[in-house]
Amino acid sequence: MSNLLNVENLSKHYEGFDLQDISFAVPAGNVVGLVGSNGAGKSTTIKSILGLVRPSGGSIQLFGEETVGMPDSRFAQLRQRVGVVFDTCAFPAESTVDEVGRFMAACYRNWSTAKFNQLVERSALPRRKCVRELSRGMGMKLSLACALAAQPDLLILDEATAGLDPIARDEALNILREFVADESHAILMSSHITSDLDKLADYILCIDGGHMVFSVETDSITGLAGVAQCRQADFLAVAESGLYAPGTLRTLKQPLSTLVLVPDRFAFAQAFPNIPVEHADIDSFMNLTLKGELL
Amino acid sequence: MKAMFLSDVIAVRKYLKQQTIIAFVVGIFVAAMSGSLYAIPPFIGFMIAFSISFTVIALDEASNWQGFRLALPLSRADVVRGRYASLLALTCYSTLLGVLAALIAYGLALLFPGVSQLAELAGAGLDGFAMAFVAVLSVFLCSVLLAIMLPLCFCFGMTKAIRWVPLVAVLAFVLFFAGVGGDVTSVAWIVNVFDALLTPVGLAAMVALTVVVYGGSCLLAGKLYLKREF
Incomplete structure (x- = not known):
């Protein structure tokens, strides 16, 4: 399994903010979800990958080629294989849907007009309407149609599903699933809607305050990890059980209980059958990891 | 470059249609009021x-169109060259539109000799070389101003650049006239310059200068744009 994107020790210095030592890979056939709070560094990471900002340090390999310091013209050629969707529909407000298609066809060598037309129809986008007349959801559908009609190998999505209603979001996720079903394709997707990543992502990377907090397989969160709801006595029992080394569990105090993030909910349930434990999702995993205290 | 050029054309097409109609009406009105056909091409x-x-x-x-555009397979050089090409094409188009408006005004003056406002235009006749001169002069002056403005826009973005354009433009003209030497404020100097320019060689020199100034500005803008982050 080859990596379409390899990021190693990426750093970027801004006045008042530092992105530091971000490392991850996007293997072919996989979806990597990028999560974190606002201002965590997700967009800076994506901008560095796309060449919109110059990294202060580290290495970014796109399709096996180092892009840091690469001549701009070569970088533009590499982006022929990358489809991009940002958090807003960025096309000029007075362009119609058809005109956006014409412009994108002039940008991408592999542009498929047939695919664009098919996606425009599937999303019920009005061809003659200007971008400024489209709702936010429609704008995002147009952006996604453009990114896919470019027939890229790698999709980079920055909050691409924001603004879509639940039905449109499910439809978008289906389209992304179809895209990544081709084992030579991959997706890097930042999103605040972690339920989308629960459904789609193979790996989750969390950034906070410019630092990488965790990088794990989604299955280890949704398939294995759990959140135990402990009363005071339960909590003491877990702490004194000796099953978990100090500093390995995250806990978060609630008004009536304490939540404990456990790495294996099945093992936990066996050891503590009287303590209710539910499966973790990305949201609870991230919350407890970022806000929780180490036990 | 082609994609960027197309993007600019698509973005302004609607505005251009409106402006063309307005410019035609205003241009012919200006010609009738001023009694001169040669004011129209620079005006329009x-x-x-x-x-x-703008x-x-x-x-x-x-x-964030400018950021998104650079995430597409367009190099920064493509963006800069495409923008320079589209604005130069726009300048030529609008000047030619001015020439066309002048010809229409002249035609109207010949067709309706009884209309007093147009009589002066018909009486003065139409000098083809003078019309070519004002057209080239118009393109030259527009290009020089764009050549000053565009590198700043590519370096800082329009919002910031617009604060610096007047200062840089004044400095550029002061430096240019200081370099040229002579009493640039005297009428005689201005008349001499126009006499020199109002020749086929002068016209060719203006075209060549346009290419040099605009092309040089494009190279500078390309270098500045490479350093910009989004």
Whole structure:
């Protein structure tokens, strides 16, 4: 399994903010979800990958080629294989849907007009309407149609599903699933809607305050990890059980209980059958990891 | 470059249609009022070229279009060259529109000799070389102003650049006239310059200077744009 994107020790210095030592890979056939709070560094990471900002340090390999310091013209050629969707529909407000298609066809060598037309129809986008007349959801559908009609190998999505209603979001996720079903394709997707990543992502990377907090397989969160709801006595029992080394569990105090993030909910349930434990999702995993205290 | 050029054309097409109609009406009105056909090409040239140029540059900053554009397979050099090409084409188009408006005004003057406002235009006749001169002069002056403005826009973005354009433009003209030497404020100097320019060689020199100044500005803008982050 080859990596379409390899990021190693990426750093970027801004006045008042530092992105530091971000490392991850996007293997072919996989979806990597990028999560974190606002201002965590997700967009800076994506901008560095796309060449919109110059990294202060580290290495970014796109399709096996180092892009840091690469001549701009070569970088533009590499982006022929990358489809991009940002958090807003960025096309000029007075362009119609058809005109956006014409412009994108002039940008991408592999542009498929047939695919664009098919996606425009599937999303019920009005061809003659200007971008400024489209709702936010429609704008995002147009952006996604453009990114896919470019027939890229790698999709980079920055909050691409924001603004879509639940039905449109499910439809978008289906389209992304179809895209990544081709084992030579991959997706890097930042999103605040972690339920989308629960459904789609193979790996989750969390950034906070410019630092990488965790990088794990989604299955280890949704398939294995759990959140135990402990009363005071339960909590003491877990702490004194000796099953978990100090500093390995995250806990978060609630008004009536304490939540404990456990790495294996099945093992936990066996050891503590009287303590209710539910499966973790990305949201609870991230919350407890970022806000929780180490036990 | 082709994609960027197309993007600019698509972005301004609607505005251009409106401006063309307005410019035609205003141009013919100006010709009738001033009694001169030769004021029309520079008037329409400047009016359309600058109003549309500002519009297209301002659109870059809307919805992060300029950032998104660079995430596509367009190099920064493509963006700069495409923008310079589209604005030069726009300048030429608007000046030619001015020439066309002047010809229409002249035709109207010949067709309706009884209309007093147009009589002066018919009486003065139409000098083809003079018309070519004002057209080239219009393109030259528009290009020089764009050549000053565009590198700043590519370096800082329009919002910041617009604060620096007047200062840089004044400095550029002061330095140019200081370099030229002589009493540049005297009428005789201005008359001499126009006499020199109002020849086929002068016209060719203006075209060549346009290419040098505009092309040089494009190279500078390309270098500045490489350093910009989004």
